[in-house]
Amino acid sequence: MNPTRRDFLSSLSLLGAAGLAGPLLSASEAAAKPAPKGGLRIAHLTDIHMCDRPAAFEGMAKVLAAVKASGAVAVMNTGDSFMELNGRTLAEAESHWAAWRKAFAGFDIPVHSCLGNHDVWTPPKGDVANHQGHLGLAQEGKAGALTLLGMPAPYYAVRIGKWRFLMCDSMGGRRYSFGEQQLAWIESQLSELGDGEHAALCCHVPIQSPGAWMYMVNHQPAEKWGFPYGDLQRDLKEITQLLRRFPRARAVLTGHVHYVDQVDYLGVRHLNSGAVSGNWWKGVLDNDFPPAFGLVDFHLDGTVERQMVSPI
Numbered sequence: 001m002n003p004t005r006r007d008f009l010s011s012l013s014l015l016g017a018a019g020l021a022g023p024l025l026s027a028s029e030a031a032a033k034p035a036p037k038g039g040l041r042i043a044h045l046t047d048i049h050m051c052d053r054p055a056a057f058e059g060m061a062k063v064l065a066a067v068k069a070s071g072a073v074a075v076m077n078t079g080d081s082f083m084e085l086n087g088r089t090l091a092e093a094e095s096h097w098a099a100w101r102k103a104f105a106g107f108d109i110p111v112h113s114c115l116g117n118h119d120v121w122t123p124p125k126g127d128v129a130n131h132q133g134h135l136g137l138a139q140e141g142k143a144g145a146l147t148l149l150g151m152p153a154p155y156y157a158v159r160i161g162k163w164r165f166l167m168c169d170s171m172g173g174r175r176y177s178f179g180e181q182q183l184a185w186i187e188s189q190l191s192e193l194g195d196g197e198h199a200a201l202c203c204h205v206p207i208q209s210p211g212a213w214m215y216m217v218n219h220q221p222a223e224k225w226g227f228p229y230g231d232l233q234r235d236l237k238e239i240t241q242l243l244r245r246f247p248r249a250r251a252v253l254t255g256h257v258h259y260v261d262q263v264d265y266l267g268v269r270h271l272n273s274g275a276v277s278g279n280w281w282k283g284v285l286d287n288d289f290p291p292a293f294g295l296v297d298f299h300l301d302g303t304v305e306r307q308m309v310s311p312i
């Protein structure tokens with residue numbers, strides 16, 4: 001039997017209840033949600049995978065309109081902003097970059113980004129010479145990605161009200177890890193939190209995430225994987241121990257696997273907020289995960305609550 005649109009939509013709303021860690025809000029429901037008193041509302045966008053396709057432009061227009069209507073004061077973008085930049089021609093890379101600029105033109109809420117594993121452009125192997133002289137490889141490597149995304153450094157802090165957001169680089173060390181230097185920086189940031197100040201860490205690759213291992217076993221037999229390689233931070237033990245030492249490190253915002261989950265572990269709420277692109281702009285991923293973003297309320301007392309929103 002061919003499913004009708006009504007069947008499809010009703011299955012989506014069921015999935016919203018069962019699959020997305022709470023109800024899936026429409027744009028108008030998100031806009032009607034009262035803002036946290038004295039706290040902050042942030043839009044957590046991840047895995048946008050922007051590209052020059054009608055579905056991506058239409059989807060992003062709806063998402064950014066929903067973010068504006070929601071009363072969010074900033075966007076935390078946890079990476080994979082571009083469809084794919086690893087080993088791609090300059091023409092493909094330029095097309096993704098132009099699509100990103102076009103999608104965000106006129107959007108006036110601050111966007112703070114992390115690097116994802118698809119965001120740093122490298123030319124196809126053996127094709128480097130063809131690109132020299134065109135842009136002088138000015139956009140290649142992390143420096144180019146930082147310029148395109150308006151980032152001051154691969155990792156940096158953003159302070160808004162009584163919250164300090166540590167925007168981290170999941171590719172700071174060996175795949176995927178922060179590396180010693182970045183861990184030391186996180187420790188110094190957490191050590192200097194002021195009175196009543198709380199911290200949230202944002203990065204691309206999850207640190208604690210049942211979605212990560214479900215993604216792995218849904219795509220390959222379990223014995224093929226050398227867990228947690230590829231879909232969790234390799235240094236999850238060190239990061240978890242570090243956060244545990246600082247009770248005011250309250251939340252972690254991540255993406256990468258395009259699945260939605262929420263884990264409370266040792267006093268930290270880990271929020272993996274799916275993907276704005278869902279199944280890379282081809283609808284619902286693995287039956288459960290439609291395009292969506294997280295609307296996250298950071299309260300004065302340090303508690304954090306998220307609801308997923310799907311305006312597409």
Ligand SMILES: [Fe+2]
Nearest residue numbers: 047080256257
């Ligand atoms: Fe992604």
